[in-house]
Amino acid sequence: MAHIFAIANQKGGVGKTTTSVNLAAALGQLGQRTLLVDLDPQGNATMGSGIDKRAIERSVYHVLVGLAGIPETRLRLDAAGYDMLPANRDLAGAEVELVNLDQREVRLKQALAAYTHDYDLILIDCPPSLSLLTLNGLCAAQGVIIPMQCEYYALEGLSDLVNTIRKVHANFNRDLKIIGLLRVMFDTRNVLGQQVSLQLEEHFGEKVFKTVVPRNVRLAEAPSHGLPGVLFDPTAKGPQAYLAFARELATRVSLIKTAEAPP
Ligand code: ADP
Ligand code: MG
Numbered sequence: 001m002a003h004i005f006a007i008a009n010q011k012g013g014v015g016k017t018t019t020s021v022n023l024a025a026a027l028g029q030l031g032q033r034t035l036l037v038d039l040d041p042q043g044n045a046t047m048g049s050g051i052d053k054r055a056i057e058r059s060v061y062h063v064l065v066g067l068a069g070i071p072e073t074r075l076r077l078d079a080a081g082y083d084m085l086p087a088n089r090d091l092a093g094a095e096v097e098l099v100n101l102d103q104r105e106v107r108l109k110q111a112l113a114a115y116t117h118d119y120d121l122i123l124i125d126c127p128p129s130l131s132l133l134t135l136n137g138l139c140a141a142q143g144v145i146i147p148m149q150c151e152y153y154a155l156e157g158l159s160d161l162v163n164t165i166r167k168v169h170a171n172f173n174r175d176l177k178i179i180g181l182l183r184v185m186f187d188t189r190n191v192l193g194q195q196v197s198l199q200l201e202e203h204f205g206e207k208v209f210k211t212v213v214p215r216n217v218r219l220a221e222a223p224s225h226g227l228p229g230v231l232f233d234p235t236a237k238g239p240q241a242y243l244a245f246a247r248e249l250a251t252r253v254s255l256i257k258t259a260e261a262p263p
Pocket of ligand 2 (some may be wrong): 016017018040044045127
């Protein structure tokens with residue numbers, strides 16, 4: 001049975017997609033069978049994985065509204081090392097159509113149910129909202145990974161997200177928990193960033209991942225080459241951090257025993 005994690009934060013541009021794509025590729029390199037679900041109509045995780053979102057026949061939209069299943073929708077990405085349920089603008093329509101469907105918040109969970117044995121991990125890249133799409137992500141998952149920038153308003157946004165996760169836990173998904181907070185786009189020269197980072201550690205303790213992802217231009221350049229940063233430039237600081245994060249996560253959820261790099 002796969003561990004299913006939603007990568008969520010209702011703010012846009014905080015590094016959800018960069019985290020999803022690089023984590024999926026890094027886990028693939030650790031030998032973990034990984035599926036990445038793009039749940040954002042912007043399709044950035046799809047494009048960043050080297051798939052032309054305009055050319056796909058079926059997407060996660062078709063899965064959510066019941067027009068297609070997982071086998072005929074997932075794509076195997078040999079170069080990237082993971083499987084993908086792609087998305088494009090079609091998915092924006094799902095939001096409206098889902099409202100009228102039965103069990104609208106658990107459509108993704110139900111669709112994935114028969115295929116969780118195919119994977120060690122399933123990662124869900126959520127859109128920047130607390131919408132019905134995100135709710136589907138949170139209902140399908142057992143855990144949430146929250147990427148965040150260490151800036152002044154980050155903590156405020158975080159309490160909204162934590163409240164939402166609590167509500168989903170209480171009303172829909174008793175399995176849901178926060179796996180951890182990942183500090184991304186970190187700038188060591190920024191004093192405020194360091195203060196917010198310390199506050200996070202004080203407040204959330206063990207829930208803050210040890211790995212910190214620095215701001216690194218190679219991570220931002222990689223999507224235009226259709227590759228996750230960890231494959232585009234594995235030796236750069238940002239990709240290195242995501243490789244370390246994958247090992248930390250895999251150790252935390254007991255997929256691998258030590259935090260050491262594979263030989
Ligand atoms: P979200 O999915 O939360 O909207 P993205 O992952 O798309 O956020 O990131 C927003 C922008 O920041 C993108 O242009 C991305 O390339 C860039 N970015 C993300 N993480 C980093 C990083 N660690 N260093 C530099 N740029 C980054
Ligand atoms: Mg995104």
